[in-house]
Structures are given as structure tokens and as C-alpha cells.
Amino acid sequence: MPTTREQLRxxxxxxxxxxxxxxxxxxxxxxxxxxxxxxxxxxxxxxxLVGLLAQRGRVPLRGQPPVPHSMPPEELVQYRxxxxxxxxxxxxxxxxxxxxxxxxxxxxxxxxxARRLLTRGAPEEEA
Amino acid sequence: xxxxQPLSVYSLHFDHxxxxxxxxxxxxxxxxxxxxxxxxxIRDHRSEPVAYVRGSRPSVAVxxxxxxxxPASFDLSAFGxxxxxxxxxSTSIRWVGPHPVxxxxxxxxxxxxxxxxxxxxxxxxxxxxxxxxxxxxxWTDAEGTPRRLxxxxxxxxxxxxxxxxxQAGHGGPPSGAYAPLVRWSSRWCAGLxxxxxxxxxxxxxLPETGLRYxxxxxxxRHMLVAGGGMCxxxxxxxxxxxxxxxxxxxxxxxxxxxxxxxxTDEVRWEAMVAVAxxxxxxxxxxxxxxxxxxxxxxxxxxxxxxxxELLSRHAARYCFMAGWEDGHCLNFLEDGGxxxxxxxxxxxxxxxxxxxxxxxDGRPVRLGRGASFRERYLHPTLPxxxxxxxANGRLWEVDLERGEFGITVRTEQVPELDIxxxx
Numbered sequence: 001m002p003t004t005r006e007q008l009r010x011x012x013x014x015x016x017x018x019x020x021x022x023x024x025x026x027x028x029x030x031x032x033x034x035x036x037x038x039x040x041x042x043x044x045x046x047x048x049l050v051g052l053l054a055q056r057g058r059v060p061l062r063g064q065p066p067v068p069h070s071m072p073p074e075e076l077v078q079y080r081x082x083x084x085x086x087x088x089x090x091x092x093x094x095x096x097x098x099x100x101x102x103x104x105x106x107x108x109x110x111x112x113x114a115r116r117l118l119t120r121g122a123p124e125e126e127a
Numbered sequence: 128x129x130x131x132q133p134l135s136v137y138s139l140h141f142d143h144x145x146x147x148x149x150x151x152x153x154x155x156x157x158x159x160x161x162x163x164x165x166x167x168x169i170r171d172h173r174s175e176p177v178a179y180v181r182g183s184r185p186s187v188a189v190x191x192x193x194x195x196x197x198p199a200s201f202d203l204s205a206f207g208x209x210x211x212x213x214x215x216x217s218t219s220i221r222w223v224g225p226h227p228v229x230x231x232x233x234x235x236x237x238x239x240x241x242x243x244x245x246x247x248x249x250x251x252x253x254x255x256x257x258x259x260x261x262x263x264x265x266w267t268d269a270e271g272t273p274r275r276l277x278x279x280x281x282x283x284x285x286x287x288x289x290x291x292x293x294q295a296g297h298g299g300p301p302s303g304a305y306a307p308l309v310r311w312s313s314r315w316c317a318g319l320x321x322x323x324x325x326x327x328x329x330x331x332x333l334p335e336t337g338l339r340y341x342x343x344x345x346x347x348r349h350m351l352v353a354g355g356g357m358c359x360x361x362x363x364x365x366x367x368x369x370x371x372x373x374x375x376x377x378x379x380x381x382x383x384x385x386x387x388x389x390x391t392d393e394v395r396w397e398a399m400v401a402v403a404x405x406x407x408x409x410x411x412x413x414x415x416x417x418x419x420x421x422x423x424x425x426x427x428x429x430x431x432x433x434x435x436e437l438l439s440r441h442a443a444r445y446c447f448m449a450g451w452e453d454g455h456c457l458n459f460l461e462d463g464g465x466x467x468x469x470x471x472x473x474x475x476x477x478x479x480x481x482x483x484x485x486x487x488d489g490r491p492v493r494l495g496r497g498a499s500f501r502e503r504y505l506h507p508t509l510p511x512x513x514x515x516x517x518a519n520g521r522l523w524e525v526d527l528e529r530g531e532f533g534i535t536v537r538t539e540q541v542p543e544l545d546i547x548x549x550x
Contacts, residue, residue, distance in 0.1 A: 025528050028452060067415040069447055070359040070380050070454045072345050080452065105298050107345060107359055109380055112487070112550040 004030040009044050011059070012051030021060035024073070031080045038087035046090040049081040053097035057081070071107035079110045086117060135279045136262040137192035138166035141177040141185060143242055149183025151288060151371075152303030156351040162306060166190070168281050176284040178309045180291050180373075182251040186242035187223065191278070193234055198274070200229045201266035203243070210249065210256045210285075221246055222260060249287050253325075253372060255314040258283040286313035289325065290373020298347050298363040304371050307351060308364070311336060312371040322374045323462045327477055329368045330469055333406060338364070340405025340472045341412020341445075355407070357415070361471040362456035369458075376458040376469070377484055383512075384491045384545035385449035391431065393516050396544065397525040398446040399455065400511035400535055405445070405472050416443040419530040422523060423511070427540040431517035437534065446513060446527065451489075454549070455509070459484055468504055478504045487550040494544050501538070511535040512544065 002010070004026045011017045034041055034049075052059070057074035066073050078101065085091050091098070101114035142150045142163025153162045153176060166188070167175040179185055189203070204224030208217065223243050231237040250256070262278040286309050299305070315332035316325045342355030347364050350356035356364070359380075366376045387394050400421075404411050411418075421444065425436040447455050458469040460477070461484055468478040481499040485492070494501050515525050516534045525533035538544075 023528075067343050067357070068359075068453050069357050069415070069445075070345075070456050072343075072359075075345075076452055083451065105346060108297055108363070108378055109549045111297070 005033070005045070005048075008052070008059075009048045012048045012055075013044070017060045021062040023063065024061055024066040027059060027061075027077070028080075031077070031084065034084045035080065035087070038084060041084065041088040041090065046085065046088065046093065049085050049090075050093045050097070052081045053078055053094050053101075071110060075107050075110050078106075079113065082110075082113055082117065091117060132279065133195055134191060134193045134197040134264060134276060135170065136189065136281060137170055137236060138190040139168040139281055139283075140166035140188035140190075140242075141283075142167065143186075143188045148186050148244075149180040149291075150185065151178040151180065151286075151292065151309065152300070153178055153306040153309060154300035154303060156305045156307065156348045159300070159348065161300070161303070168283060170279065170281075174282065174284075176286065176306055176310060178286040178288060178303075178313070179249055181253060181287040181289060182248050183287075184245050184248045186244040188238065188242040190236055190238040191228070191230065192236055193230055193232065195234060197230065197233060197276075198264065198266045198268075199233065200227070201264040201276075202226060203228045203239075203262070203264055203278075205260040205262050205281075207258060207260040210254075210258065212250075222258075225265060228264070249285070252287065252318055252320075253289045253313055254287050254317040255310065256285045256287065258285045284310075286310060288313060288372050289316065289320075292370050292373065293375065297366075299367050299370075300348075304367060305347065305351060307336075308347075308368050309371050312368045316372050321462070322460060323467065323477070325372050325374050326369055326376070326460050326467070326469055329365065330471065330475065330477065333365075333471055337407060339407040339412070341408060341415050343414050358456040358472050361406075362458050365458050365469060365471040369460075374460070376460055378456065378458055378550060379485055379487055380454040380456045380549045381447075382451060382454040382547045382549065383447065383449035384547055386545065391517055392522055394514055394525070395516070396449055396512040396514045396536075396541075397533060398448050398453075398513040399505075399509040399538075400513050401445040401447070401473060401509050402442070402511070403473050403508070411443040411445055415445060417446045417527060417530075417532065418443040419532060421511075421532050422534050424518075424534050424536045424540075427536040428542065429518065435518050437518065444511075446532075447509070448527075451549075468500075470504070470508060473508050474504075480504070485548040487548050489547050489549050491545045491547050494546060496539075496542060501544075506539045510538055512538050512541055 007018050057077035068076050098114045098118050162175040202225035205222050206219050207222050209220050226243050260281045264276045268274050315328045319325050339355030342353050344350045344353040344356035345359040350360045362378050369376050383399050385394050421440050421442050422437040429435045460467045466480045513535050523534045
């Protein structure tokens with residue numbers, strides 16, 4: 001049984017999402033694992049996160065869609081992907097998405113993060 | 128149309144972009160188009176509001192429609208009641224003209240080459256006005272007799288705002304503001320001056336919008352179309368309402384910082400919990416509420432070994448999860464050396480705080496019991512903290528997807544809690 005992380009990699013690389021979609025809790029847990037251990041981030045993980053940003057955080061979900069309070073679910077996925085890439089020093093590949101997020105009317109916190117990362121260009125900075 | 132009229136005012140265009148006359152571009156949230164792309168007023172066809180910074184002197188682009196037997200040249204004027212309270216509504220003044228006009232054609236449309244400037248400025252205060260104009264042509268005929276022809280009346284919903292807006296503020300239209308926001312804020316803030324009074328009036332007026340808390344929309348435009356939004360939309364809406372009057376607010380998102388205890392598997396805390404239904408809701412919104420059995424702790428702190436009374440309640444509440452992925456969005460106003468918090472979703476009054484504006488740096492801040500932010504805002508607004516805790520011989524876990532809400536503790540009973548702020 002592939003892990004959520006592996007399923008995410010496959011979805012981005014091959015365009016094949018698991019039938020029925022991802023569980024929101026599992027998706028958040030997979031991102032949290034990467035967030036807690038950015039040093040162990042593999043090249044496929046970084047590619048997957050860049051891919052998630054490129055597809056604007058859209059992930060097929062199953063069950064009741066989540067309703068975060070401060071930003072839409074798709075933007076929350078992008079926010080977390082950016083933070084992981086930043087911590088792992090892999091932001092270079094996400095520059096196109098950063099520029100888009102810095103100018104689009106996304107949640108202020110996400111736009112602010114994108115702008116700061118673009119300005120600093122330093123992946124080791126904590127947001 | 129009025130075909131019996133030989134000459135009439137056909138259209139009036141205020142936000143014509145031809146001069147810097149203080150006009151504020153108004154936008155329709157439904158179509159995302161600027162009302163001033165076309166004349167705001169077209170006889171018997173269109174009547175859209177217009178807005179100006181207070182004390183501005185508008186100019187209006189005029190198009191006339193001639194049918195038959197009209198003078199080729201005349202002076203054009205518009206009369207209407209004064210909008211200043213001191214002069215009284217019965218006092219008619221000449222708002223426009225006399226302006227010399229020569230028609231391009233005796234039958235058909237003539238648009239005047241240049242917009243006509245008003246003779247006097249608009250009221251120098253915030254307000255929502257109804258401006259009725261009576262348009263007339265005046266000339267002297269071949270016999271030397273003064274003649275006067277009524278060209279029709281026009282009625283305009285006109286707003287005067289407190290100060291220029293920020294250009295292209297976040298989440299707003301490309302310029303100016305959404306028309307409903309200017310209408311609401313200009314009416315609620317009529318005659319007010321101080322920034323604090325303006326923000327207080329906006330907060331008091333919010334229920335009148337009919338917009339509800341707990342609707343899955345996170346932008347102002349989406350809120351206006353969907354009929355409500357989440358706090359991420361509400362704080363932007365409040366910012367834009369204040370910005371309509373030239374007041375800048377600082378938006379912040381409040382996050383709870385969780386602390387895991389690997390020895391006991393406890394987590395303090397997993398969520399901030401609100402019990403109030405939020406603005407324009409009679410019960411917590413079905414879109415986002417957590418419904419089920421909450422275990423409210425009668426006292427705190429306690430050790431895992433000692434028995435503690437848990438009050439099991441079936442309830443619907445809002446849970447703001449700890450960490451970066453969730454939070455509650457608020458606005459702050461700095462005025463006169465004081466800091467005021469505005470929560471558009473759960474509060475009807477500003478909360479004055481003894482603290483500086485929190486930096487949006489994402490760094491944890493520890494709040495002790497006496498912190499004014501806790502006592503004046505957190506305790507009444509987010510009265511519970513939800514945690515995974517050990518009590519009465521077992522671990523009470525939080526798993527929202529399975530409807531397990533751990534143990535809920537009164538926020539005021541918690542000695543210290545860690546939060547952080549982002550924008």
C-alpha cells in the first residue's frame with residue numbers, strides 16, 4: 001500500500017491520483033512529516049511540492065472538503081509546500097509559482113510569504 | 128425616452144477618467160466591471176452610484192439628445208438642492224454652468240467636448256447623498272427674449288468619503304472599491320471624523336450587510352456574491368470598508384502554538400474553540416462547525432493521576448486548529464497611542480489592548496494570565512482550548528475526522544499559552 005507521500009509523487013509525476021482522491025487529514029500529515037524533517041527531503045519530494053504549487057494546490061480530495069478559517073484549502077496546500085521548500089533550500093525551482101503568488105489576490109499570509117521569499121531569495125530564513 | 132422633449136440630457140458620466148477630480152472608481156462585485164466604464168446615468172436606462180473624496184469638485188461628461196426645433200447654441204446649467212446641512216435642502220443652487228453649448232447636430236446626440244466642472248465642491252464630510260439635478264438650456268431668441276427650456280432631471284446616489292483610498296489594496300478591485308462597500312461605509316460613518324469612531328461605526332454596521340460568518344469564501348468579492356465568508360474574508364472586508372474612508376488597518380492572523388509532550392503523548396493545545404455562532408448566524412454554521420461530544424473540564428490544571436470531573440456536552444462549536452495551517456484573522460487600529468482590536472466575526476465592539484501591534488513574524492509569544500489580549504479578547508471570544516490530555520486513567524485524543532475532541536479547558540484556566548502572529 002503506497003504512502004500518501006508516494007501517492008502525491010505519483011500524482012504530480014504521472015498525473016495519476018488515487019481513486020477517490022486523498023483524505024485531507026492524510027494530506028496534511030504527509031506535508032507535516034516533510035515539514036518536520038526538511039533535511040530528509042528527496043528530489044522526488046521537492047519535485048512533487050513544486051508540482052503542487054504549479055497546479056495551484058489543487059488536489060483531488062475525498063469526503064467532506066475541509067474548510068480552514070484563514071485561507072482556502074488550495075492556498076493552504078501551497079503555503080505549506082512553500083514553507084517546506086524554503087526549509088529544505090529548494091525554492092529555486094518554485095520561482096514561477098512564487099512570482100504568481102506574489103501578484104495574485106491570494107490570502108494575505110500566502111502572498112506575504114511569497115513576497116518575502118522572493119525578496120530574500122535565501123532559503124534558510126524562517127518565515 | 129421622452130420623444131416629446133425637443134432636447135434632453137441623455138447621459139452623465141462622472142468617473143470618466145479625464146481629470147483628477149477626486150472621483151473613486153466603483154466596481155460591481157457580480158460582474159467585476161467598473162461602473163464608470165459607461166456613463167453612470169443614462170436617461171430611463173441606468174442609474175449607478177458615484178463616489179468622491181469629501182470636498183472634491185466633480186466634473187461630469189454630458190451627452191445631449193436633440194429631436195427637433197432646438198436652438199443651435201445655448202447655455203447649459205444644472206440646478207439642485209444644496210447637500211450641505213447648513214444651507215438646507217430647500218436651497219437650490221446652480222451646481223453646473225452656465226456653460227456655452229453648440230450642438231453638433233439638430234437631431235441626434237451631442238457629447239460636450241470637455242466634462243463640465245461643478246461650480247462648488249461637495250460637502251466636506253463623509254456621507255451618503257441623493258443629488259437631484261434639474262437641467263436647463265437658456266438662450267436669447269432672435270427677438271431678444273430670454274428663453275429657457277427644461278432638459279429633464281437626473282437623480283444620483285452620491286457618496287463622499289473621508290480620505291483618498293490606498294491604491295489597489297489587497298483583495299480589492301484593480302482600483303477604487305466595490306460599490307456596496309462604499310455605500311455601507313459612507314452611510315455608517317456619515318459626519319464622523321476620528322479614525323477610531325469610523326472603525327467603531329463600521330463594526331456596528333456590519334450586521335446590516337446581511338453577510339454571514341462561516342460561509343466558505345475567503346475574498347471580499349466572493350463574500351459579496353456568496354453572502355458571507357470565513358474570517359480570512361471578513362478581515363479583508365473590514366479593511367476595505369475602513370480603507371473606503373481612508374483608514375488603514377493592520378491585519379493579523381492569530382495562530383495557536385501546540386506543544387507535544389513525548390513522555391505522555393499529550394498535546395497542549397490542539398485548537399482554540401469558539402462557541403458563539405458568529406455574525407448574522409443564529410447557530411454555528413453547518414459548513415465549518417464541529418458537532419459532537421465535547422468534554423469540558425471542570426478545573427485545570429490537573430495531573431494525570433488525580434480524578435477530574437469532565438462535563439460531557441453535545442454541542443456545535445468552531446475549532447481553530449493549532450499550527451500554521453489554521454488561525455483566526457483580526458484587524459488592529461493604532462490610534463492616539465493606543466491599540467484597538469477589531470474582530471468582525473465575533474465582536475460588536477473594539478477591544479482596547481495594552482500591548483504594541485503584534486509583529487507578523489511568526490515567532491511564538493507566550494501569554495501569561497494577566498495579558499490584556501487574553502483577558503479582554505481571548506477569554507470571552509475563544510473561551511476553550513482543546514487538547515490531547517491524560518485524565519481519569521486514559522488519553523483523551525483529538526481526532527476531528529473521527530469526532531473526538533479530546534478535553535476542552537476554559538482558556539482562562541490555562542496558566543500560559545503560546546501563540547504566534549502572521550499577516
